[in-house]
Amino acid sequence: MVKHSVSVIRQEHFNAAHRLHNPAWDEETNRRIFGLCNLPNFHGHNYELEVKLTGYIDPDTGYVMDMKILSDLIHRKILLRFDHKNLNLDTEEFRFLNPTVENMVVVIYDLLRVEISDDFDLHVRLYETPRNYAEYSGERIIE
Secondary structure: OOOOEEEEEEEEEEEEEEOOOOOOOOHHHHHHHHHHHHOOOOEEEEEEEEEEEEEEOOOOOOOOOOHHHHHHHHHHHHHHHHOOEEHHHHOOOOOOOOOOHHHHHHHHHHHHHOOOOOOOEEEEEEEEEOOEEEEEOOOOOOO
């Protein structure tokens, strides 16, 4: 029997506000490093999320994963948590973590990874704007 490794991708959308700010720095340094992203009254983005699973096609269903199950998982673990929220003020994940798109994609990956079987490779891409995005597949360096 031949097994085919296939990737399936679910796209989702959410809106959120944030402020990029390092409390260890003075205001001038924060403004210089983060620019308009450091506005004290926050700013928002229309985030586009792509969740990619790679695995083998189930011979009984023809699916790698039922996309409705994946969609429901993303809705429950990510959209309910972050959509229409101020990431700095309304979420535990970013109360002490700067909500850059890089940090956000790692947090989203970690929230999903615990719910998705290790039988699947997981890759998350998060667009902050149509031209700025970050990707993460779970690579970590322990120091």
